[in-house]
Amino acid sequence: MSEETIAIEDLNAEQAARELARLAAEIGDHDRRYHTEDAPVVSDAEYDALKRRNLAIEARFPDLKRADSPSDRVGGGILEKFEKVTHRVAMLSLDNAFSEEDVRDFVERVRRFLKLDTQAPLAFTAEPKIDGLSLALRYEEGKLVTAATRGDGAVGENVTANAKTISDIPHVLSGTVPEVIEVRGEVYMTKSDFAELNRRQEAEGKQTYVNPRNTAAGSLRQLDTSITASRPLKFFAYAWGDTSGLPADTQLGVVECFAAWGFVVNPLMKRFETVEGLLEQYRLIESERAELAYDIDGVVYKVDDLSLQQRLGFVSRSPRWAIAHKFPAEKATTVLKDIEIQVGRTGALSPVARLEPVTVGGVVVSNATLHNEDYIAGIGSDGQPIREGRDLRIGDTVTIYRAGDVIPKVMDVDLSRRPKDSAQYVFPETCPACGSPATREVNEKTGRMDSVRRCTGSLICPAQAVEKLKHFVSRNAFDIDGFGAKQAEAFYNAELVKNPAEIFTLQTRDEASLTRLKNRDGWGEQSAANLFDAIEARREIDLHRFIYALGIRHVGEGNAKILARVYHSARGFVDAMEAAGDHESEAWNDLVNIDGIGPIVAQALAEFFAEPHNAAIVEQLLEEVQPLDAEQVATDTAFSGKTIVFTGSLERMSRDEAKAMAERLGAKTAGSVSKKTDLVVAGPGAGSKLKKASELGIEVIDEDEWFTRIGE
DNA sequence: GGCCCTCGAGTTCA
DNA sequence: CTCGAGGGCC
Numbered sequence: 001m002s003e004e005t006i007a008i009e010d011l012n013a014e015q016a017a018r019e020l021a022r023l024a025a026e027i028g029d030h031d032r033r034y035h036t037e038d039a040p041v042v043s044d045a046e047y048d049a050l051k052r053r054n055l056a057i058e059a060r061f062p063d064l065k066r067a068d069s070p071s072d073r074v075g076g077g078i079l080e081k082f083e084k085v086t087h088r089v090a091m092l093s094l095d096n097a098f099s100e101e102d103v104r105d106f107v108e109r110v111r112r113f114l115k116l117d118t119q120a121p122l123a124f125t126a127e128p129k130i131d132g133l134s135l136a137l138r139y140e141e142g143k144l145v146t147a148a149t150r151g152d153g154a155v156g157e158n159v160t161a162n163a164k165t166i167s168d169i170p171h172v173l174s175g176t177v178p179e180v181i182e183v184r185g186e187v188y189m190t191k192s193d194f195a196e197l198n199r200r201q202e203a204e205g206k207q208t209y210v211n212p213r214n215t216a217a218g219s220l221r222q223l224d225t226s227i228t229a230s231r232p233l234k235f236f237a238y239a240w241g242d243t244s245g246l247p248a249d250t251q252l253g254v255v256e257c258f259a260a261w262g263f264v265v266n267p268l269m270k271r272f273e274t275v276e277g278l279l280e281q282y283r284l285i286e287s288e289r290a291e292l293a294y295d296i297d298g299v300v301y302k303v304d305d306l307s308l309q310q311r312l313g314f315v316s317r318s319p320r321w322a323i324a325h326k327f328p329a330e331k332a333t334t335v336l337k338d339i340e341i342q343v344g345r346t347g348a349l350s351p352v353a354r355l356e357p358v359t360v361g362g363v364v365v366s367n368a369t370l371h372n373e374d375y376i377a378g379i380g381s382d383g384q385p386i387r388e389g390r391d392l393r394i395g396d397t398v399t400i401y402r403a404g405d406v407i408p409k410v411m412d413v414d415l416s417r418r419p420k421d422s423a424q425y426v427f428p429e430t431c432p433a434c435g436s437p438a439t440r441e442v443n444e445k446t447g448r449m450d451s452v453r454r455c456t457g458s459l460i461c462p463a464q465a466v467e468k469l470k471h472f473v474s475r476n477a478f479d480i481d482g483f484g485a486k487q488a489e490a491f492y493n494a495e496l497v498k499n500p501a502e503i504f505t506l507q508t509r510d511e512a513s514l515t516r517l518k519n520r521d522g523w524g525e526q527s528a529a530n531l532f533d534a535i536e537a538r539r540e541i542d543l544h545r546f547i548y549a550l551g552i553r554h555v556g557e558g559n560a561k562i563l564a565r566v567y568h569s570a571r572g573f574v575d576a577m578e579a580a581g582d583h584e585s586e587a588w589n590d591l592v593n594i595d596g597i598g599p600i601v602a603q604a605l606a607e608f609f610a611e612p613h614n615a616a617i618v619e620q621l622l623e624e625v626q627p628l629d630a631e632q633v634a635t636d637t638a639f640s641g642k643t644i645v646f647t648g649s650l651e652r653m654s655r656d657e658a659k660a661m662a663e664r665l666g667a668k669t670a671g672s673v674s675k676k677t678d679l680v681v682a683g684p685g686a687g688s689k690l691k692k693a694s695e696l697g698i699e700v701i702d703e704d705e706w707f708t709r710i711g712e
Numbered sequence: 713g714g715c716c717c718t719c720g721a722g723t724t725c726a
Numbered sequence: 727c728t729c730g731a732g733g734g735c736c
Contacts, residue, residue, distance in 0.1 A: 714735105716736105717733090717734085720732095722728095722729095723727090723728095
C-alpha cells in the first residue's frame with residue numbers, strides 16, 4: 001500500500017473517497033478470512049492499522065463515510081470499558097467435594113434437611129463441570145438483551161456485544177419462552193481450537209496463550225468486539241437466574257427446554273436416583289476426560305426437583321442443593337531451589353518457595369507459599385505432624401499442586417531424591433530486612449504459640465514501612481490513582497515518601513526533591529502534575545477508609561467501618577484511642593464493649609496509638625487530609641446517647657442493619673449487657689443476655705416494639 | 713469450653 | 727482462595 005499511504009492531512013476529497021472504498025473492501029476481505037475461513041493473511045496489528053486509518057479518514061471527511069463503512073460493522077465496535085451489571089439473582093459459587101465420602105455426606109445432608117428417610121426417592125443430575133467462565137444471558141420476550149460476566153457474583157460486566165459474536169448463543173429464542181429468562185452457562189474454548197489458535201500465533205511470531213480457560217476469559221473481555229468475534233468461543237447452557245416463570249419443574253427439564261430454544265447443552269448431563277449412580281457417572285466422565293473436546297475440572301451434582309431446591313435454599317455463598325465433585329488436583333514434581341523470607345505489613349515473616357518452573361494445571365508456577373516455619377518443618381497448625389514429619393530442604397524434589405486450582409502449594413517431598421549434603425532449613429530468628437529479633441507470640445487465650453514469627457522492629461524495619469505504605473494506597477484505603485504498590489515501593493526507595501503523611505507534602509517539598517521526582521525514569525512535568533492531581537483528589541476521604549489505611553493490626557475493612565460508625569469523626573476516634581491506653585479509662589471500656597471489637601483488637605488499637613511515632617504520623621496526616629465524618633447521627637431522638645444491645649435472632653432486619661439503624665438515631669450498640677446498657681432488644685432464642693438484663697433491671701423489648709418506638 | 717461465622721492477612725498468575 | 731484467629735453465643 002505504498003503509494004496510497006498518503007498522510008491523512010494531505011489527502012484531497014477524491015483521494016479520500018477512493019481510499020475509503022479500498023479500505024472497506026480490504027477490511028471486509030480480512031473479516032471474511034478471519035471469521036469464517038479462520039485463515040487470516042494479515043496480523044492483528046496490520047488489521048488494526050487498516051481500521052484506524054479508515055476511522056481517521058472518516059473523521060476528517062465525515063461526508064464521505066460509506067454506507068458499508070467497516071467502522072459500523074457488527075463485530076467491529078470498540079468499547080471504552082465495560083459497564084457494570086448488577087445481577088438480579090446473585091451468581092453463586094458451588095461447594096466442593098473432593099472424595100466419594102464428601103459426596104455421600106452431601107446426599108445425606110440433603111436428605112436430613114428435607115427429612116427424607118434413606119428409602120425415599122431423591123433424584124440428582126450429574127454433569128461435567130466445564131472449565132471456562134460463567135456468563136448470564138438475559139432474554140426479554142425471547143430476545144437477548146444483556147450478557148454479563150459473573151464478576152464478584154453480585155456485579156458483573158456487560159459483555160453483550162461480545163457474547164453476540166458467539167455462535168452457540170442465540171440472539172432470539174425459538175418456541176414458547178417466558179417473558180423474562182436469564183439463561184446461565186459456561187463460555188469455553190475447545191482444546192483443538194485453542195491449539196489451532198496457538199499455531200496461528202506462533203506462525204505469526206506472536207506470543208502463544210497458556211490455556212483454553214484463560215484464553216476464553218481474555219477473549220470475552222476484549223473491548224474490540226472484532227477480536228472476540230475472531231476467537232472460536234463456544235457456550236453450554238446449564239442454569240438460570242432471574243425469570244418470570246420456568247418452563248419445567250426439574251433441573252433436567254429446564255435444561256431440555258434450553259436445548260429446544262436453541263442452546264447447546266452438554267450431552268453428558270444425566271439424571272440419577274442413587275449416590276452410586278452419581279459416582280458411576282463421575283468415574284465415567286473422568287475416564288473420558290482426556291478425550292473430551294473441552295477441559296473440565298469435575299462433575300456437578302444438583303437436586304433435580306426444583307421445589308426441593310427451593311426448600312433447601314442457600315448457605316452463605318452456595319446453594320445447599322448442589323455440589324461440585326472435583327477431580328484430584330493436578331500435581332507436578334519440581335525442585336525447591338530456595339526459600340525466601342518476605343516481611344509483611346504487620347511484620348509477619350512468610351517463607352516463599354522459589355521453584356524450578358513447572359507446569360501445573362496449565363500454568364507455569366515458579367513460586368509457592370510455605371505458610372510459616374512449622375509448615376517447612378512438617379508440623380501442622382494443630383501441632384500434629386504433616387508429611388509424617390518430613391521437613392522441606394533447599395535442593396529437595398517436591399510435589400506441588402494448585403489448591404482450588406489457583407494458589408500453588410508445596411505438598412510433599414521425595415526423600416529418595418534428597419541431596420546427601422542437604423541440611424535442615426533454619427528459619428531466621430531475626431528479620432532479614434532490618435535485623436531486629438523476630439519472635440513468635442504466645443496466644444494468651446489458648447497458651448499456644450502463634451504460627452507466624454514477626455519482626456519486632458516495626459518502627460525501623462524498611463520492609464514493614466514499604467508494606468504499610470503499599471497498604472495505605474491500596475484500593476480499599478486511599479486508592480490514589482497512579483500511586484500503586486509499585487510506585488509506593490519506588491518512592492520509598494528513592495526516599496521521596498517514607499511514611500503516609502509524606503505523600504501529601506510531596507508537591508510542596510523542596511526544589512531538589514521535586515527535581516529528583518521529575519527526573520525519574522519515564523517521568524516528567526506532566527506525570528508529576530497528574531500524580532499531584534490524584535493526591536489532591538484524596539484529601540477528603542471516608543473516615544472508615546482513613547482508619548483502615550492506618551494498617552493497624554486486626555483492623556481490616558470490617559472493623560474500620562465499625563469504628564468509623566461508633567466514633568463519627570477522625571478527631572473523636574484518635575482521641576478515644578489515645579485515651580484507651582489506660583485500661584481503667586472509660587475510653588477503653590467503651591472500646592471493648594463495641595459489638596465486634598474484643599480485647600485483642602482493642603489492645604492492638606490502644607498499642608498503636610500509645611506509640612508516639614504512630615501518633616505523630618497520624619497527627620501529621622490529619623493536617624494534610626480531611627476524613628469525612630461518618631454518617632451524621634441524630635442527637636435529639638429518644639435514643640441519643642443510649643446504649644442498646646441486640647440479642648437473639650432478629651427476623652425483620654439483620655443484626656448489622658439493626659445496629660446501623662440504632663446508630664443513625666444516635667445510640668451506641670454493644671455486644672454484651674452491662675450496667676451501662678439502657679435497652680435490650682431481644683428476639684427469639686435470646687439467652688444469657690436476657691437473663692442478665694432482668695437481673696440488672698434493664699428494659700427489654702422485642703423486635704416489633706423496637707420498630708414501633710422508632711416509628712416504622 | 714466448644715461451635716460457627718466473619719474478618720484479616722498473605723499469596724499466585726495472566 | 728484458603729487458613730487461622732477473633733468474636734459472639736450457647
